[in-house]
Amino acid sequence: MASSAQPRRRFAERLWREGAITRPEVAEAFATVPREAFVTEGFHGRDGTWVAPDAEGFLDAVYTNDVLVTKVEDGRATSSSSQPSLMATMIEALGIGPGTRVLEVGAGTGYNAALMSATGARVTTVDVQPDVVERAGAALASVHSTVDLQLGDGYAGWAAGAPYDRVIVTVGVAGASPLWLDQLAPGGFVLAPTRHAGHHPVLRVTRAAGGTVHAAGVCAAGFMSAAGPLSAVYPGAHPLGGDPLPAATVSHPARFDPPLDVFGYHDLWFALGAWDSRTTYAHTPDSAGNGGCALLDELTGGGAAIWPDGAVDGSGPNARAYAERASALVDRWLASGRPAVPAWRAPMTLDGDPASPIWVARDWRLVPGDLQEP
Missing domain, CATH: 3.30.310 (TATA-Binding Protein)
Structure with a gap:
């Protein structure tokens, strides 16, 4: 396979020009970490066709601003390399740098964890799927990454590595696990794509000194959904949707x-x-x-x-x-002035499975622009 050094650099520059990347250290991470090392068995393209590593144009397909689906079960995607521009936006929203302790829930291919590690962050990533962990481990080893990869239930986080300055979730969830907040250092926060009205916008979840938990909108996103308590349906939740509506009248x-x-x-x-x-x-x-x-x-x-x-x-x-x-x-x-996702705030309450509850946002309110998170 041809070297990807030039395609990587060009791709990082493109993400910078398009505004997905605004921090030099994040651009350098994208220009340094080879994405193809994390999809060595190939992937499904957006049209559903399989792109093999020996296929013509493989590197061109790898270095597109698109999700690369690496595992499908029963017609449903269960593991992937997320859209790079969304990865960049979320990594920048974490505000990480050398020494920042990060827990990633949902290892996927390992590429996102490797990018964060390349900024100098100390990254632990956990995934519940043994085969996914095995492939991610091989990929991380191949690029000599220092990421700490663990097999485990994402709902539980990874207490052995706590406390963390940041928790980033890379799978769509219905709410935030209380254990993620318990494993945060003071001043830390969770960044999670959280189910809202049929999609998964990214929310920043924080817990105040008094124990109250709040959510703030960060950006629009689309993620495959988690399973288990992290996908719980609770009273007052939006309909799951997905079925076709009748013909319009x-x-x-x-x-x-x-x-x-x-x-x-x-x-x-x-x-x-x-x-x-x-x-x-x-x-x-x-x-x-x-x-x-x-x-x-x-x-x-x-x-x-x-x-x-x-x-x-x-x-x-x-x-x-x-x-x-x-x-x-x-x-x-x-x-209302066409408010964007970051203009919204909501208190959160515990709901879902009583044995494994989640923090869910309720009563969303608009906040003035000068009070929004940067």
Whole structure:
């Protein structure tokens, strides 16, 4: 295989130009750590086809700003190398540097842990899948990484390495394990992609001296979901969604030209989820399986889909009411100044499985821009 030194450097420069990377040490990590070392058996491309390591264009496929799925079970992705721009955003949000003690929940391929370690952080990563740990261990050894890799249940964290200055979660969860917070050093925080209205925006979770726990929005994200107590459904949670809505019978016209980009659309989606507990992910018969934000009518079927161009499609027995409600929520988002994900804060309460509870966010509120985390 040809050397990846030049593709790595070009890729890091591209992420810098696009604004995904703003810190030189993070750019250097991306330019130094070979991503292909962590997908030596190949991966599934976005279109589902298998990309083998001896395939023509393998390195080009590796150094794209895309997720590389490395394990699929029963048609569901269970391990991957995440989208690099999202990795960079989350690593920068951690604010790590030489000596920072980091616990990563969800080792995946090991690439993210290696990137953090390359900044000088002391990284422990844990994964519950033995085969995933075995492959990640081989990859980390091949690049001479000092990451401490452990086999274990992510819900439990890794007490042997505590305390940690940061905990980063690289799998979609329904809430934060109390054990992660217990293993934090004073002033530390958890960064976790947390289920909200059918997707997994990244939240920063902190515990105050008095024991209260709060969440702050960081950025939009998409992650495969965890299993077990970290995926618990609790009272008041948004519908899980995923099923197709009936054909639309009521439509409200588009209002954004050009349509919202992926970030703006997820900002809108987050706000709708904060204001209406019926918000989730759904797709329609004519969307070719490409779904989006929707208000779900769980009682009678149907609801309303809200698209990136602002159009609303209502369906089911209450199509008109749901379409009007969805359009009113879009109006509210516009009137509020199009708040982005980082503009939101919420207290958290314990819920989920009583034997293995999780901290979940409730009662999201907007905060002034000058009070938002950098």
